[in-house]
Amino acid sequence: MELTVKKAKLWMEALNEKIQKHKEYLSELDQAIGDGDHGVNMARGFQEVMNKLSDADYATPSDLLKDVAMVLMSKVGGASGPLYGTAFLKMAMATKNKEKLTEEDLTLAVEEAIKGLEQRGKAQLKDKTMLDVWIPVHHYMKQNSPIDWGNLEATAKGAMEATKELLALKGRAAYLKERSVGHIDPGSVSSYYLFQTLAETMKEGDE
Amino acid sequence: MTNVGIVLISHSPKIAEGAKELIEQVVKNVPVAAAGGTDTNEIGTNVxxxxxxxxxxYSEAGVILFYDLGSAMMNAEVAIELAGKGNIRIAENVPIVEGAYVGAVESGMGHGIEQxxxxxxxxxxK
Known part of the structure; x- marks a missing residue:
């Protein structure tokens, strides 16, 4: 299965819907261990993404992903702006000029996004950040060809839930030290939505 | 010769503006700019x-960026990448108010960016 421009747009639409719907939940999670603005910031950012995408045509998924990145970086005030912005920018750069992205292309794109996130956030696995979802998902993609998108979603979900027991070492939650344990990381939840909606979009089959 | 410029990046527009005011009361010959809050002046930072x-x-002497909390530093890094100019540096692990004050005083004395x-x-x- 391949990701076309049309599907990339459907993916962003689905992700935006998911984020708008769970905006309060994301902010609640962030109120527990952060500054409480994750839901509001993501909702605002992805609404702006939708505004941008709705009246634009793209030759490649890469061009579309690049615009997503630029909007998120300039419109989201919290850490999610530069982080998701970097992730989408790296995915765009890794897939430049390709009209359709194969599963291998997507796996590479996710790998590059992870490198960008590690560099930008100075975080690693088990720091209780979005990387705790991205890294296991990438591992799954690399180990499974063809990708079973249902299993990929389950991997993302399990990884997201596992952040609950971790002690935060990066981000605002790190100031709370032991008090961060017992709460799911909000960035891992929005990352789960990202992979959940990607899986749903890919499962729809090629048009 | 121009002095090294100072940019104050805070989640709060008031902190950025306040630190600028504090510095400018004492240091008159250093360019200082505040970048606080989001594009709608809410709490956050904006590239x-x-x-x-x-x-x-900006001048050839360079610019030092001071930030308050983690994500401000990330946006500072993004801004440096997008600016595409040389000699823009981040003062890492330095408190924004005291750090920018010290930086501005030194810049006013004509010190270079590395110094x-x-x-x-x-x-x-620490």
């Missing part, structure tokens, strides 16, 4: 604001 602040104080960064590193060593 475009940081870029425009860099433009305001200022080194001195900040020493002043705020």
């Amino acid at each position: 475009e604001k940081i870029l425009s602040a860099i433009d305001q104080v 200022i960064l080194e001195s900040l590193g020493k002043s705020f060593k």
Whole structure:
């Protein structure tokens, strides 16, 4: 299965819907261990993404992903702006000029996004950040060809839930030290939505 | 010769503006720009604001960016990448108010960017 421009747009639409719907939940999670603005910031950012995408045509998924990145970086005030912005920018750069992205292309794109996130956030696995979802998902993609998108979603979900027991070492939650344990990381939840909606979009089959 | 410019990146527009005021009361010959808050002046940081602040104080002498909390530093890094100019540096692990004050005083004395960064590193060593 391949990701076309049309599907990339459907993916962003689905992700935006998911984020708008769970905006309060994301902010609640962030109120527990952060500054409480994750839901509001993501909702605002992805609404702006939708505004941008709705009246634009793209030759490649890469061009579309690049615009997503630029909007998120300039419109989201919290850490999610530069982080998701970097992730989408790296995915765009890794897939430049390709009209359709194969599963291998997507796996590479996710790998590059992870490198960008590690560099930008100075975080690693088990720091209780979005990387705790991205890294296991990438591992799954690399180990499974063809990708079973249902299993990929389950991997993302399990990884997201596992952040609950971790002690935060990066981000605002790190100031709370032991008090961060017992709460799911909000960035891992929005990352789960990202992979959940990607899986749903890919499962729809090629048009 | 122009002095090294100072950019104050805070989640709060008031902190950025306040620190600028504090510095300008004492140091008159150093360009200082505030980049606080989001594009709608809410709590957060904004890459475009940081870029425009860099433009305001940029010279060959360079610019040092001071930030308050983690994500402000990430946006500072993004801004440096987008600015595409040399000699823009981040004062890492330095408190924004005291750090920018020390940086501005040193810049006003005509110190170069490397010398200022080194001195900040020493002043705020943990």
